[in-house]
Amino acid sequence: MLQLNENYLNLNQNYLFSEVAKRVAAYTEANPDKPVIRLGIGDVTKPLTKKTIDALNEGVSHMANAETFKGYGPEQGYMFLREAVVDYYKRNGAEIDADEVFISDGAKSDTGNITDLFGPDNTVLIPDPVYPVYMDSNTMNGRHIELIDANKQNGFTPMPYEGLKADIIYICSPNNPTGASYTRDQLKKWVDFALANNSLILFDAAYECFIEEDVYPHSIFEIEGAKKCAIEFCSLSKTAGFTGTRCGYTIIPKDLVFDASNGTKLSVNSMWTRRQSTKFNGVPYIVQYAAAATLSEEGIRQCKENINYYKENAKIIAKCFEEKGITYFGGINSPYIWFECPNNMYSWDFFDFMLKEIQVVGTPGAGFGKNGDNFFRLTAFGSRENTIEAVKRISEFLDRL
Ligand SMILES: Cc1ncc(COP(=O)(O)O)c(C=O)c1O
Numbered sequence: 001m002l003q004l005n006e007n008y009l010n011l012n013q014n015y016l017f018s019e020v021a022k023r024v025a026a027y028t029e030a031n032p033d034k035p036v037i038r039l040g041i042g043d044v045t046k047p048l049t050k051k052t053i054d055a056l057n058e059g060v061s062h063m064a065n066a067e068t069f070k071g072y073g074p075e076q077g078y079m080f081l082r083e084a085v086v087d088y089y090k091r092n093g094a095e096i097d098a099d100e101v102f103i104s105d106g107a108k109s110d111t112g113n114i115t116d117l118f119g120p121d122n123t124v125l126i127p128d129p130v131y132p133v134y135m136d137s138n139t140m141n142g143r144h145i146e147l148i149d150a151n152k153q154n155g156f157t158p159m160p161y162e163g164l165k166a167d168i169i170y171i172c173s174p175n176n177p178t179g180a181s182y183t184r185d186q187l188k189k190w191v192d193f194a195l196a197n198n199s200l201i202l203f204d205a206a207y208e209c210f211i212e213e214d215v216y217p218h219s220i221f222e223i224e225g226a227k228k229c230a231i232e233f234c235s236l237s238k239t240a241g242f243t244g245t246r247c248g249y250t251i252i253p254k255d256l257v258f259d260a261s262n263g264t265k266l267s268v269n270s271m272w273t274r275r276q277s278t279k280f281n282g283v284p285y286i287v288q289y290a291a292a293a294t295l296s297e298e299g300i301r302q303c304k305e306n307i308n309y310y311k312e313n314a315k316i317i318a319k320c321f322e323e324k325g326i327t328y329f330g331g332i333n334s335p336y337i338w339f340e341c342p343n344n345m346y347s348w349d350f351f352d353f354m355l356k357e358i359q360v361v362g363t364p365g366a367g368f369g370k371n372g373d374n375f376f377r378l379t380a381f382g383s384r385e386n387t388i389e390a391v392k393r394i395s396e397f398l399d400r401l
Pocket residue numbers: 042105106107108109131172175176204206234235236237243247248
């Protein structure tokens with residue numbers, strides 16, 4: 001008889017954004033005359049830059065010509081893109097090699113799929129609250145998960161503590177949903193912990209392009225020792241508006257070598273090469289061609305114009321909470337503003353309340369973990385007009401509470 005993977009029974013059945021969409025749909029159906037402003041889902045709204053679009057068109061023209069046409073490409077990505085990633089890292093202050101770069105269709109797939117490489121008996125350490133993919137993909141594999149509390153007291157950047165045990169450690173910095181980032185010194189402590197305990201850090205840098213203050217590293221590989229204990233995931237989704245175009249990159253250093261139970265040395269880089277060669281056939285050539293142009297100096301300069309636009313939105317939102325004396329995190333090195341619900345309200349109640357009273361949609365912190373129960377996430381990815389209108393409504397609303 002067929003046996004299904006019953007670990008799926010342990011998943012939270014209500015996917016956060018489906019529940020948000022359901023409640024918004026019910027409200028708009030009942031109140032068609034009340035326009036809703038959505039500052040909930042972390043999707044970008046600005047179109048791709050000219051540099052990216054020109055390269056996409058050029059890539060298409062290559063496919064129209066027998067001399068430049070491309071069929072199956074290398075599963076790990078074309079060398080021209082792997083080298084463009086190396087160059088981008090160099091400009092950000094981290095040295096990596098092209099054969100340590102793996103091109104994928106995004107950081108979501110890789111942060112989930114990487115779990116294929118690890119044995120079932122590892123203890124996985126996941127911050128609470130955080131991007132739900134880490135929790136769900138390890139739950140699907142039936143792995144033992146320990147949560148580490150991220151909260152107001154530790155500025156949403158929890159640190160290793162005496163007696164902590166973890167084989168695999170997820171770190172997301174700048175963090176989704178809290179917007180909090182680890183400084184170089186803090187990250188060095190995690191690297192030292194991982195080196196001392198033979199653990200592996202899975203570092204998600206999906207929002208690195210929002211970092212503007214130098215104390216926060218863009219990459220964990222800016223930290224000494226990280227190449228012996230960390231994998232980094234990143235993506236063009238937020239950097240360059242590729243959420244629909246799809247392209248990410250994962251850095252697996254060749255120094256990452258662990259002992260197998262039979263005494264042989266296993267290279268994580270070789271294992272991932274093998275895994276991807278077996279289960280993945282690469283990202284479309286056209287997308288990779290455009291991604292390489294996007295990561296060039298001019299490409300990134302154009303992306304920064306969009307990022308600065310979003311960051312201005314973030315400042316407008318943050319200023320409102322500043323003025324109202326409401327505790328918030330993020331908003332400077334991140335597109336997210338994470339604030340404490342007024343009167344200690346439960347975040348789903350606050351969500352319903354905001355929707356009903358002022359028709360502004362955000363994301364209830366409870367959807368990211370129990371430490372998010374009384375927090376709320378707004379994103380800076382909306383249009384300026386919508387952001388200003390939402391902030392006006394929120395400001396008046398907070399005055400009434
Ligand atoms: C922390 C984090 N990692 C990864 C992703 C997924 O990125 P991608 O679009 O590259 O799959 C997201 C998307 O919102 C995210 O918030």
